[in-house]
Amino acid sequence: MTYLAKPKFHxxxxxxxxxxxxxxxxxxKVSTLCAGCGHDSISAAVIQACxxxxxxxxxxxxLSGIGCxxxxxxxxxxxxxxxxxxxxxxxxxxxGANAANKDLLYxxxxxxxxxxxxxxxxxxxxMRRGVNMxxxxxxxxxxxLTKGQFSATADKGSRSKRGAVNADTPxxxxxxxxxxxxxxxxxxxxxxxxQLVPLIKAAMAHKGAAFIDIISPCVTFNNHVGSTxxxxxxxxxNEVANCLDFVPSRDEITVDYEEGESAKVTLHxxxxxxxxxxxxxxxFRDKTAAMNYIQEHQVKGVIVTGLLYxxxxxxxxxxxxxxxxxxxxxxxxxxxxxxxxxLKEINASLR
Amino acid sequence: MKPTDIAVPDYFHxxxxxxxxxxxxxxxxxxxxLIAAGRYGDAYMINWExxxxxxxxGRTCDRPCEPACRRGRxxxxxVAICRLKRVAADxxxxxxxxxxxxxxxxxGKRIALVGGGPASLAVARDLAPLGxxxxxxxxxxxxxxxxxxxxxxFRLPETVIDEExxxxxxxxxxxxxxxxxxxxxxxxxxxxDAIFVGCGAPRGRDLDIPGRKEVAKNIHIGIDWLSxxxxxxxxxxGKRVIVLGGGNTAMDCCRSSRRLGGEDVKVVVxxxxxxxxxxxxxxxxxxxxxxxxxxxxxxxEFTHDNGKLTGITFEKVKAVRDAKGRRDxxxxxxxxxxxxCDSVLVAIGQENxxxxxxxxxxxxxxxxxxxxxxxxxxxxxxxxxxxGGDAAFGPKNIITAVAHGHEAALSIDLMLRGEDxxxxxxxxxxxxxxxxxxxxxxxxxxxSVEERHNTKWAPVETYINSISVEAELGFxxxxxxxEAERCINCDVQTVFTKETCxxxxxxxxxxxMDCITITTPGDESDLRQRLTAPAMNIxxxxxxxxxxxxxxxxxxxxxxxxxxxxCAERCPTGAWDMQKSLLxxxxxxxxxxxxxxxxxxx
Numbered sequence: 001m002t003y004l005a006k007p008k009f010h011x012x013x014x015x016x017x018x019x020x021x022x023x024x025x026x027x028x029k030v031s032t033l034c035a036g037c038g039h040d041s042i043s044a045a046v047i048q049a050c051x052x053x054x055x056x057x058x059x060x061x062x063l064s065g066i067g068c069x070x071x072x073x074x075x076x077x078x079x080x081x082x083x084x085x086x087x088x089x090x091x092x093x094x095x096g097a098n099a100a101n102k103d104l105l106y107x108x109x110x111x112x113x114x115x116x117x118x119x120x121x122x123x124x125x126x127m128r129r130g131v132n133m134x135x136x137x138x139x140x141x142x143x144x145l146t147k148g149q150f151s152a153t154a155d156k157g158s159r160s161k162r163g164a165v166n167a168d169t170p171x172x173x174x175x176x177x178x179x180x181x182x183x184x185x186x187x188x189x190x191x192x193x194x195q196l197v198p199l200i201k202a203a204m205a206h207k208g209a210a211f212i213d214i215i216s217p218c219v220t221f222n223n224h225v226g227s228t229x230x231x232x233x234x235x236x237x238n239e240v241a242n243c244l245d246f247v248p249s250r251d252e253i254t255v256d257y258e259e260g261e262s263a264k265v266t267l268h269x270x271x272x273x274x275x276x277x278x279x280x281x282x283x284f285r286d287k288t289a290a291m292n293y294i295q296e297h298q299v300k301g302v303i304v305t306g307l308l309y310x311x312x313x314x315x316x317x318x319x320x321x322x323x324x325x326x327x328x329x330x331x332x333x334x335x336x337x338x339x340x341x342x343l344k345e346i347n348a349s350l351r
Numbered sequence: 352m353k354p355t356d357i358a359v360p361d362y363f364h365x366x367x368x369x370x371x372x373x374x375x376x377x378x379x380x381x382x383x384x385l386i387a388a389g390r391y392g393d394a395y396m397i398n399w400e401x402x403x404x405x406x407x408x409g410r411t412c413d414r415p416c417e418p419a420c421r422r423g424r425x426x427x428x429x430v431a432i433c434r435l436k437r438v439a440a441d442x443x444x445x446x447x448x449x450x451x452x453x454x455x456x457x458x459g460k461r462i463a464l465v466g467g468g469p470a471s472l473a474v475a476r477d478l479a480p481l482g483x484x485x486x487x488x489x490x491x492x493x494x495x496x497x498x499x500x501x502x503x504x505f506r507l508p509e510t511v512i513d514e515e516x517x518x519x520x521x522x523x524x525x526x527x528x529x530x531x532x533x534x535x536x537x538x539x540x541x542x543x544d545a546i547f548v549g550c551g552a553p554r555g556r557d558l559d560i561p562g563r564k565e566v567a568k569n570i571h572i573g574i575d576w577l578s579x580x581x582x583x584x585x586x587x588x589g590k591r592v593i594v595l596g597g598g599n600t601a602m603d604c605c606r607s608s609r610r611l612g613g614e615d616v617k618v619v620v621x622x623x624x625x626x627x628x629x630x631x632x633x634x635x636x637x638x639x640x641x642x643x644x645x646x647x648x649x650x651x652e653f654t655h656d657n658g659k660l661t662g663i664t665f666e667k668v669k670a671v672r673d674a675k676g677r678r679d680x681x682x683x684x685x686x687x688x689x690x691x692c693d694s695v696l697v698a699i700g701q702e703n704x705x706x707x708x709x710x711x712x713x714x715x716x717x718x719x720x721x722x723x724x725x726x727x728x729x730x731x732x733x734x735x736x737x738x739g740g741d742a743a744f745g746p747k748n749i750i751t752a753v754a755h756g757h758e759a760a761l762s763i764d765l766m767l768r769g770e771d772x773x774x775x776x777x778x779x780x781x782x783x784x785x786x787x788x789x790x791x792x793x794x795x796x797x798x799s800v801e802e803r804h805n806t807k808w809a810p811v812e813t814y815i816n817s818i819s820v821e822a823e824l825g826f827x828x829x830x831x832x833x834e835a836e837r838c839i840n841c842d843v844q845t846v847f848t849k850e851t852c853x854x855x856x857x858x859x860x861x862x863x864m865d866c867i868t869i870t871t872p873g874d875e876s877d878l879r880q881r882l883t884a885p886a887m888n889i890x891x892x893x894x895x896x897x898x899x900x901x902x903x904x905x906x907x908x909x910x911x912x913x914x915x916x917x918c919a920e921r922c923p924t925g926a927w928d929m930q931k932s933l934l935x936x937x938x939x940x941x942x943x944x945x946x947x948x949x950x951x952x953x
């Protein structure tokens with residue numbers, strides 16, 4: 001925990017991206033989370049991904065609920081729009097914002113308390129509706145702000161810092177997202193940015209509801225022996241499903257995997273995901289296979305990370321509702337009240 | 352790449368760029384922090400211990416520390432270290448009661464010191480408190496050597512020289528002024544246990560071109576002329592003056608000329624402006640006093656009218672690089688340039704001269720007629736004769752002379768105690784954690800973003816007609832404090848303990864300078880390429896940990912670390928700690944001998 005702002009100086013070789021920003025330009029205020037919090041690593045990954053994707057910060061909206069996770073949007077993208085909503089209500093506020101202005105890039109930040117307990121219904125419906133967003137769930141299995149009680153994602157049998165054993169069945173957020181119709185589902189680990197950053201970039205390019213569950217150890221309340229969401233446990237039980245390379249549409253594809261070792265997925269905007277299949281075949285475009293894959297590994301006691309499922313040609317809320325091309329917030333009175341003549345026409349057509 | 356062995360004191364010493372670059376290894380950040388805290392006397396004493404002449408060096412040092420300063424790589428310019436030293440000297444209280452006292456009992460050993468300049472005085476200062484009887488001989492009536500004779504008073508007031516020389520002489524040292532040693536042989540015959548030669552490089556190089564003899568009375572050798580000015584033997588010069596040469600002596604000559612009646616003063620240099628040996632700030636100071644510098648002009652002839660100097664003719668040259676990249680000055684073929692003048696000062700270099708050292712007494716000389724001197728012990732081939740300062744390896748600067756003095760004093764002490772002088776006592780290194788609380792450190796870890804501050808100067812009309820009125824006024828306290836805050840405390844080291852690291856990436860993410868990387872091991876050249884930010888400054892070390900739990904290593908590039916302690920603040924397990932390295936070179940005295948022995952026993 002530091003009270004000092006990060007010094008303005010940066011490395012002399014710090015590069016600028018295509019829109020003229022350095023990575024430091026995507027930072028926010030200095031974090032007030034505990035030292036070593038996984039959430040800070042995720043913030044760093046978001047900063048890196050946005051820098052690499054040449055995002056213009058003013059075209060981003062970051063929304064969150066309540067909790068340690070929901071504080072994080074303050075710690076990156078200091079020049080973007082932000083909305084800290086009521087507990088568990090991030091999905092509905094974000095849906096509203098997205099409905100009004102579909103031109104922004106939407107990040108939803110939530111935690112296991114915010115999404116798997118109080119906001120479970122909200123989470124499910126945002127996935128179901130296909131709201132075009134990157135939903136990141138910073139999952140540490142405890143209520144950190146209230147001093148370390150088990151959350152709804154804590155594994156059955158895992159121990160709290162004080163030794164209590166969790167008797168409840170956990171909510172498996174990736175399975176739930178798949179069930180509810182998310183069209184991009186991934187799981188990652190805050191301690192593995194090489195995996196996380198390309199996943200975030202791919203999720204940003206995906207049109208539709210993209211969900212990433214990120215195991216993010218709570219160093220203060222859930223990083224002990226007996227925890228199933230500690231740094232050590234994650235490193236010992238992490239089954240990397242695939243390695244992902246994200247190639248934006250304008251870049252030449254230079255990644256070269258041998259036939260049979262990789263698979264290419266082209267997204268709606270022409271960008272390409274290159275996936276190396278690390279261990280075993282995982283048909284990430286097949287929802288049933290993805291669900292089986294997750295379940296099988298869960299039984300084995302390992303946590304699979306990587307891209308678990310994608311539907312590249314997914315559609316989003318606006319397509320479902322057949323809205324106009326112009327974002328609704330930019331429609332003026334002229335378009336919304338086209339006048340008596342038009343009304344007459346409509347009425348006539350309904351007669 | 353093997354894990355870094357931080358137990359080797361040189362590792363952290365090298366991180367403190369300024370201290371590493373200082374020949375006397377002054378603990379710069381330590382005294383700058385004391386200045387920031389308003390403890391000027393304490394800051395002065397730290398300097399006094401290391402470099403002996405803080406007030407003098409604070410005005411005249413060649414500042415090898417400043418080009419080395421990490422701040423210069425972090426932003427545009429280094430910390431004004433030299434002028435902060437002056438602040439310590441200018442604003443200290445009376446520190447006389449903190450100086451060593453002359454010992455009540457002498458140890459019976461007598462040391463002769465030839466020359467009363469910085470090297471000899473440093474030797475005497477180190478040895479006198481230990482009981483050695485030191486006798487300093489100088490041809491001039493007062494001590495200080497070139498500091499007194501060659502540096503003009505408007506840069507270095509006499510009071511400062513007197514004060515700092517007296518601090519040393521008051522340690523019970525005998526100063527024999529006005530006595531030139533003409534024979535080392537006869538000095539050796541006297542009852543001295545050791546002799547230190549710190550007589551400087553006393554001979555200014557002459558320029559033998561047509562006309563030199565005819566107009567001899569209007570041509571002066573720079574250092575001799577400065578010395579005569581210093582002692583008041585010369586107080587006028589012609590209206591039109593040409594100074595030949597591009598070093599700091601040339602800058603002192605031209606600026607002195609401006610004050611002694613020179614109205615049209617020029618500096619003419621063979622080489623280009625950038626290659627001139629003078630320090631950049633000294634060139635600036637000269638130009639600030641309306642003294643133009645002409646480059647690429649080689650003097651060809653002194654012109655005269657029946658023995659009355661009329662000027663100098665110069666050949667125009669340009670720099671050409673040969674196949675091996677060596678620079679050569681070749682004539683451009685343009686017509687020669689002629690400058691009129693009434694006086695000429697020749698400041699084209701200095702040479703050593705040892706006519707008083709007999710060649711049959713056991714002191715070997717090399718082909719350049721320089722004595723063979725050991726670079727570490729400062730000992731000549733005659734065991735009880737030591738050399739230091741410009742006399743040892745040719746003209747350098749005051750701070751180098753002081754460093755030589757420390758080493759020679761150490762050697763003399765070891766020798767006269769019957770020790771092996773080639774075994775040097777190690778650097779005294781202590782590490783002290785600065786952690787005081789969760790986000791509280793024993794040093795100020797916020798990083799000032801202010802740019803380098805300039806010192807104050809008196810209005811030009813107040814000093815330009817006086818040879819003794821100090822032109823540069825130094826920092827006022829408010830500016831000094833702001834400048835002191837620019838120091839980034841490189842001596843507060845980032846110390847890593849691999850056993851407690853949980854590889855959470857917090858340090859990697861927070862580091863403002865992208866210095867830290869957790870990655871797979873590799874050899875150094877490979878690692879340098881694949882860090883968070885490429886480590887292209889190969890003069891700066893990589894701090895590599897042993898293998899972490901995942902088999903990876905932590906690598907920290909020391910190059911542009913701000914020493915802000917954010918890595919340690921964000922570390923949940925205290926694997927990073929900020930520890931102040933107190934590094935001191937061993938000086939003459941009992942401590943070092945014991946330490947050597949202790950090390951041997953261990």
